[in-house]
């Protein structure tokens with residue numbers, strides 16, 4: 283994309299407003315800006331190959347291999363890192379965890395009631411047996427021994443006195459409420475109490491030393507709860523994929539700044555950061571870079587050194603304009619620029635820069651998120667185990683009778699829509715700038731290359747967002 287002017291530096295820290303910088307430093311014309319992209323294109327690809335579209339599945343496979351390679355390098359470097367439980371949500375266990383203690387750690391009562399020796403209730407002549415009421419077991423204290431001929435009031439979770447092997451719920455006792463302890467109180471309990479009734483034996487959930495969770499487990503609420511119950515304060519988790527995220531474009535301004543003529547707010551940094559974090563990545567650094575190939579290359583080299591990412595992800599500057607910054611800086615330097623038979627998200631870049639995996643998504647916000655969902659998320663999901671892949675459903679298309687969704691032949695079109703449990707309703711048109719429609723969608727509608735027209739009620743595959 284030709285924009286004509288370039289900032290003096292393309293380093294734009296978060297929260298920094300290019301407009302205020304412009305007013306301080308002014309705008310400088312950059313000689314490299316006027317090197318036409320055609321020169322690079324002619325050097326690195328012919329006009330003929332430029333028109334060949336790569337199949338979606340093939341590009342997805344390339345992205346998978348790229349991410350797998352990046353991940354393997356990362357794991358070889360950092361197989362695991364300890365994190366406190368509070369920071370471990372959605373992380374993946376790096377090694378097997380054995381139970382350091384038994385759960386429960388001691389035999390305890392499953393009910394509010396009386397702890398007894400079942401033997402003392404066996405063979406009674408009548409339906410009930412009378413017991414002296416001993417002092418209750420205080421919570422969080424050792425229970426001591428069961429006095430002979432006594433029943434001990436125990437509340438749920440209280441330690442069972444030594445010698446007790448059963449609990450009678452308070453509802454089965456006469457009287458059926460607890461009174462404050464006083465010597466001389468008695469209670470009638472049923473005869474022939476089953477040994478072990480309403481007792482949670484020590485280790486009945488998991489005994490000390492037994493395998494608690496295997497390596498590779500995704501830590502969610504239940505798994506974190508188990509680790510906390512076992513007294514584990516810190517867990518070894520696999521590293522996250524470190525991503526360097528770069529949005530490109532002279533026109534792109536961080537949210538919060540004023541907009542000058544021709545400028546737009548940077549949607550992609552926020553959107554892709556959120557998508558990456560959601561998919562188990564760490565966005566180690568992000569910033570906006572201007573449309574100046576030499577400065578882009580310089581900034582990228584600096585960031586690779588400073589951030590040491592596993593993956594570089596850019597948005598914008600990769601299609602067919604005269605001044606596509608990413609293409610100008612990286613074509614012929616280990617990155618290929620291809621056209622995938624997908625809409626939106628046709629232009630794609632993929633390769634290695636200075637030995638680091640590189641992906642370039644198109645700048646249109648919907649194109650960049652669709653690229654993420656169609657290529658990067660499935661790869662991350664396959665390689666990192668988190669998050670689980672998107673739910674895929676086959677549902678009827680809901681459009682007004684007599685209307686249809688149209689899709690270009692030979693192109694896999696991804697439309698945005700809503701799924702309400704019955705069918706999929708398209709939201710907005712196919713154009714890739716419709717970020718408002720994207721925000722009101724909860725599904726991606728997949729129209730494969732052979733589908734050029736889908737009528738109301740026709741079957742459509744959707745991916746739930």
Ligand SMILES: Nc1nc2c(c(=O)[nH]1)N[C@H]1C(S)=C(S)[C@@H](COP(=O)(O)OP(=O)(O)OC[C@H]3O[C@@H](n4cnc5c(N)ncnc54)[C@H](O)[C@@H]3O)O[C@H]1N2
Pocket residue numbers: 283529530531533534546547548549550551597598599600601602603606626627628629643644645646647649714
């Ligand atoms: N002659 C052709 N022109 C275009 C083609 C083509 O095949 N032939 N492809 C179109 C398609 S499809 C797409 S997608 C875009 C992709 O272009 P780039 O990846 O080079 O992206 P830019 O030109 O830099 O930007 C495109 C568009 O997106 C806006 N943008 C960029 N970054 C952001 C951001 N961070 N937040 C919000 N919006 C952003 C930018 O202002 C442009 O409007 O190329 C088509 N052209």
Ligand code: MOO
Pocket residue numbers: 624625626627628629644646648649650713714
């Ligand atoms: O592929 Mo572009 O992403 O259609 O707008």
